[in-house]
Amino acid sequence: MKALLLLAVLLAGVWLWRQRGAAANLAQPPKTPLQQDMLRCHQCGMHIPSSEAVTGELGSYCCAEHLRLSEP
Template sequence: MKLLVLLLVILAAVWLWQRGRRVPPPGRRAERKALPMVRCHHCGVHLPGSDAVNGRDGAYCSVAHRRESEGA
């Protein structure tokens, strides 16, 4: 009986060890792409290009900085 319990414990340990070593298939991982970053022409802060406010002289982090820099 002791031998059977020992064998079950060893099999469970091997199963858990193998399960932890598995690598998920490449298609199942969520692919995250980096956003292009731009620098505010007024204060120098870096921010995602999708959040930037575009002006004559470049990209800005806010409308207020665009107004201050361009005088509009």
Template sequence: MKYLLVLLVIVVAVGVWRSRRRAENLDAQRPARNAGSRLQPPQDMVACAHCGLHLPRSDALAQGADAQLRYYCSAQHRAQGPA
């Protein structure tokens, strides 16, 4: 009976130790996760009219009127015009 009581105390102690260790690991990982969890909204992608490279609209160079607006990946491709 005495050995059963000692075994029960050891099992409870190991369970408490593991739960505290798991909680510490989760707390240590939370700041790293929160730092990168701010996702940016998706951006519109456009293709270069010369080479077909896809890039975000904010990085592309636009040329033309609204009806014939073309996007280019670089000033050289814009100077060369559509392929």
């Protein structure tokens, strides 16, 4: 009888703990990724997000090395 009572208390604790975690997940809306324009590197053709692009006179580049190779 004592083991049965201990098991019931343990199961109730686990259930309450899981309910609290589920309520916290519902309270916070899921984060949606920001949409960005994709730009093509003028040197190699790889597409990169506009926030990571290196801009030069002839266009956008994926890295400073490609900018250096393409523009004087």
